[in-house]
Amino acid sequence: MTTKILVVDDExxxxxxxxxxxxxxxxxxxxxxxxxxxxxxxxxxxxxxxxLDIMMxxxxxFGACERIREFSNVPIIVVTAKGEERDRxxxxxxxxxxYIVKPFSATELLARVRSVLRRAxxxxxxxxxxxxxxxxxxxxxxxxxxxxxxxxxxxSATEYRLLLQLARNLGQVLPSxxxxxxxxxxxxxxxxxxxxxSISRLRQKLEDDPRNPIHxxxxxxxxxxxxxxxx
Amino acid sequence: xxxxxITDPGTLPPKELEAVxxxxxxxxxxxxxxxxxxxxxxxxRPVFIFDSIILYLPTNGNGLEAAYARLIGRGQSAEGDxxxxxxxxxxTFQTGQVIMRSxxxxxxxxxxxxxxxxxxxxxRIREELMGTLVFCRFGGPPYTPEQIHLAEFxxxxxxxxxxxxxxxxxxxxxxxxxxxxxLQKDFIATISHELNTPLGFIKGYATTLLRTDINWDxxxxxxxxxxxxxxxxxxxxxxxxxxxxxxxxxxxxxxxxQLVRMDSFLRDIxxxxxxxxxNLPIQLDIKKTDVRCQADPTRLAQVLENLLSNAVKYAxxxxxTLSLDTSPGKVHIAVQDNGPGIAPEHQSHLFGxxxxxxxxxxxxxxTGLGLFICRQIINAHGGEITVESTVGVGxxxxxxxxxxxxxxxxxxxxEEDQNDYQNPRC
Numbered sequence: 001m002t003t004k005i006l007v008v009d010d011e012x013x014x015x016x017x018x019x020x021x022x023x024x025x026x027x028x029x030x031x032x033x034x035x036x037x038x039x040x041x042x043x044x045x046x047x048x049x050x051x052l053d054i055m056m057x058x059x060x061x062f063g064a065c066e067r068i069r070e071f072s073n074v075p076i077i078v079v080t081a082k083g084e085e086r087d088r089x090x091x092x093x094x095x096x097x098x099y100i101v102k103p104f105s106a107t108e109l110l111a112r113v114r115s116v117l118r119r120a121x122x123x124x125x126x127x128x129x130x131x132x133x134x135x136x137x138x139x140x141x142x143x144x145x146x147x148x149x150x151x152x153x154x155x156s157a158t159e160y161r162l163l164l165q166l167a168r169n170l171g172q173v174l175p176s177x178x179x180x181x182x183x184x185x186x187x188x189x190x191x192x193x194x195x196x197x198s199i200s201r202l203r204q205k206l207e208d209d210p211r212n213p214i215h216x217x218x219x220x221x222x223x224x225x226x227x228x229x230x231x
Numbered sequence: 232x233x234x235x236x237i238t239d240p241g242t243l244p245p246k247e248l249e250a251v252x253x254x255x256x257x258x259x260x261x262x263x264x265x266x267x268x269x270x271x272x273x274x275x276r277p278v279f280i281f282d283s284i285i286l287y288l289p290t291n292g293n294g295l296e297a298a299y300a301r302l303i304g305r306g307q308s309a310e311g312d313x314x315x316x317x318x319x320x321x322x323t324f325q326t327g328q329v330i331m332r333s334x335x336x337x338x339x340x341x342x343x344x345x346x347x348x349x350x351x352x353x354x355r356i357r358e359e360l361m362g363t364l365v366f367c368r369f370g371g372p373p374y375t376p377e378q379i380h381l382a383e384f385x386x387x388x389x390x391x392x393x394x395x396x397x398x399x400x401x402x403x404x405x406x407x408x409x410x411x412x413x414l415q416k417d418f419i420a421t422i423s424h425e426l427n428t429p430l431g432f433i434k435g436y437a438t439t440l441l442r443t444d445i446n447w448d449x450x451x452x453x454x455x456x457x458x459x460x461x462x463x464x465x466x467x468x469x470x471x472x473x474x475x476x477x478x479x480x481x482x483x484x485x486x487x488x489q490l491v492r493m494d495s496f497l498r499d500i501x502x503x504x505x506x507x508x509x510n511l512p513i514q515l516d517i518k519k520t521d522v523r524c525q526a527d528p529t530r531l532a533q534v535l536e537n538l539l540s541n542a543v544k545y546a547x548x549x550x551x552t553l554s555l556d557t558s559p560g561k562v563h564i565a566v567q568d569n570g571p572g573i574a575p576e577h578q579s580h581l582f583g584x585x586x587x588x589x590x591x592x593x594x595x596x597x598t599g600l601g602l603f604i605c606r607q608i609i610n611a612h613g614g615e616i617t618v619e620s621t622v623g624v625g626x627x628x629x630x631x632x633x634x635x636x637x638x639x640x641x642x643x644x645x646e647e648d649q650n651d652y653q654n655p656r657c
Binding site: 011013014016017020021024055081102103104105106107108109 | 423424427428430431432433434435436438439441442445451455458462
């Protein structure tokens with residue numbers, strides 16, 4: 001099977017440069033010109049590797065990297081003109097596997113692609129789950145959309161991240177402190193009230209009977225859980 | 232006499248207390264120092280007689296200078312220059328104490344009003360001495376302790392207004408510094424991105440061609456070499472523009488002014504642009520032939536070529552009209568296209584350094600320096616460049632240049648060579 005590589009850049013000449021070199025090595029090339037398009041292409045075409053530019057319109061590379069990681073562990077190489085340490089660290093922290101700084105040479109690009117693909121082969125196949133179902137609740141990770149009984153529910157960014165944490169850890173009780181740290185940040189680890197407010201709002205939006213929730217369930221004294229449902 | 236500081240307004244009699252409340256309210260509502268002092272003077276006078284009030288503030292040097300002064304009642308008919316209490320003010324400022332002094336002017340024996348009673352009050356916010364407030368009474372009576380309390384209370388309020396004003400100024404300065412800092416950061420970010428992009432293409436495509444493991448076909452080789460060539464030009468253009476823009480900004484770009492005949496000059500520009508941009512139909516509309524300007528023809532041509540190349544880039548299928556007209560004392564050149572137009576929200580930023588309309592930035596190559604340079608060049612000519620644009624209708628750039636005075640209202644001799652714009656004779 002040919003290896004599919006998604007090239008994401010808003011400069012057509014960079015896309016052409018990477019495309020020409022990658023095709024010459026026998027890779028199949030997919031193209032996107034902004035972060036949003038990249039997220040959708042990953043969900044739809046399941047590439048084996050993503051070469052991701054940072055400075056792009058609509059959704060930048062950092063944002064795209066974060067979104068892709070919500071549903072896929074596809075290897076990502078950040079290709080950026082931002083060579084500063086904090087940018088490289090940010091890219092890696094958001095889940096990128098490697099980075100390459102512009103201007104780069106064609107041979108270096110190809111070597112990095114080979115190296116990352118090799119590592120990915122060792123660590124196993126690409127996992128990707130774009131749709132998550134829990135009773136009458138559906139989450140589309142790629143589009144960051146949530147549906148209740150097929151109807152779209154509008155969640156705030158915080159509410160979505162909170163739901164994502166619970167869905168990713170299906171069947172596990174997550175302590176309040178962990179949810180606060182993961183969703184709001186370490187400085188919020190004691191602010192239980194803001195968690196309660198968001199949990200309550202999520203239940204209002206997602207549960208048929210918010211007083212007897214089936215999706216977001218409280219385990220008194222322990223935390224919250226999205227319990228496994230018996231279909 | 233140095234008066235001890237007593238500032239408890241609770242010891243004031245009812246009438247004075249009422250005035251004190253009214254003053255506090257007035258100060259709360261007015262943050263302009265002159266208006267506040269006018270109001271304070273008005274509210275104070277019924278309970279505290281004075282003939283002049285002067286606010287002294289430190290100058291940039293060491294001295295004090297009057298920042299506000301009013302002559303009231305008897306003061307209005309007196310010799311103003313003798314009633315300003317400068318020495319009391321200096322003493323108050325030096326000691327930081329409330330000071331009361333009387334001064335006898337010539338003829339005081341016969342004219343009671345020629346004895347002046349001054350009260351100098353320090354204006355203090357916490358430990359900082361911000362200035363002095365001086366009251367003066369012509370012919371007495373001397374100030375009573377209650378009146379001094381009241382005056383101290385007024386001074387405290389004036390100090391508060393000054394402190395507030397100082398804070399506003401500091402915040403304003405900090406904000407201005409922050410804006411400048413941000414502009415510089417944006418400038419560096421943009422410039423490093425703009426320089427890096429063509430460099431990245433040159434490096435990338437050159438190393439692609441240098442790969443020893445693959446033989447590119449002739450078409451691909453030419454495609455890549457053309458990109459390298461174009462990107463090298465882009466880099467050069469960017470560097471030239473950057474140098475021009477910083478020289479223009481610092482006023483170190485040498486301008487070679489000479490008398491230029493505008494109609495011949497524009498004909499020449501049109502011919503050059505038509506041969507360069509084959510698909511750009513340029514109409515030349517010369518409404519006045521007898522106009523000249525003191526101009527640097529190379530720089531002015533740079534402006535017009537920039538506007539025409541913008542028309543090619545941003546209004547690719549449009550017709551362009553280059554016109555020449557006059558308005559009183561001015562030469563008016565317009566570059567008009569019937570292209571897609573510029574959104575109103577972008578028009579005011581168009582001449583800013585590095586500004587690019589977001590919707591164009593990804594589609595059309597550019598550095599955001601061109602129009603900035605145009606404006607700088609036109610400004611260096613003592614002229615003005617403006618834009619007028621309607622989305623869906625088109626865009627017109629107007630250039631106004633000062634007409635050469637010697638040539639104004641003079642016709643052109645018929646025998647003159649119409650194409651020699653650089654050596655016109657008036």
